[in-house]
Amino acid sequence: MQAYQPIDEHLIEQVSQTFKALSDPTRIKILHLLFQKECSVNEIAEHLNMNQSTISHQLKYLKQMHLVKKRREKTMYYYSPDDEHVMILLEQTIKHTKHTT
Amino acid sequence: MQAYQPIDEHLIEQVSQTFKALSDPTRIKILHLLFQKECSVNEIAEHLNMNQSTISHQLKYLKQMHLVKKRREKTMYYYSPDDEHVMILLEQTIKHTKHTT
DNA sequence: ATAATATATGATCATATGTTCATATTATAA
């Protein structure tokens, strides 16, 4: 008889949410871009060649997850990463995947 | 004018698939359990108090992603982790989340 | 051979997710 670590449902839920945030190609592209350079919404949309609306929706999602933050400058909002651990997780995985396949 | 790293669609797709595998509570529980101990399908189902069918489906998913492997013993299949990097990613994030919130 | 046990699989269904369109909001510039 072995004692397993009991499952903390709330913890598992949080962990899954973190990974879910990183499970979409658009969000990965956004985060990876912001990792390189703070960007406005339009800059992101142009760089990724995607709808401004799509980017806004995903930024809202990332903001609610506290993965990005924004600052205003004139009429623009500049977004940047706001969770170091998650960014490390992402960049680490990109690097590892690149050197594996 | 800054030169950004060009986006490798295929790479991003692979990375997102890895995170997607880790974005579901049931799969996290399965992997976390297998991290502690090699288990048969029924052992997993009983431990997690879930349907055998549900577990089988998720194990198939994880197997196709090369995140778990199985070995036969009599009528049973024993599953265990098969991707060290992904397991490190998971355990690291569980640990970090635990100590953060 | 047959029954029992363990696992796999296909279909179905409800819900979640991501994108787009149209439009609202907000701040600056003229």
Added chain:
DNA sequence: TTATAATATGAACATATGATCATATATTAT
């Protein structure tokens, strides 16, 4: 104050996802 620019938002839609049910498959024991 009005026009413009940048961003946010809500509704709608198509697709993806995860669980369940019923049943198939495969191996062992009798």
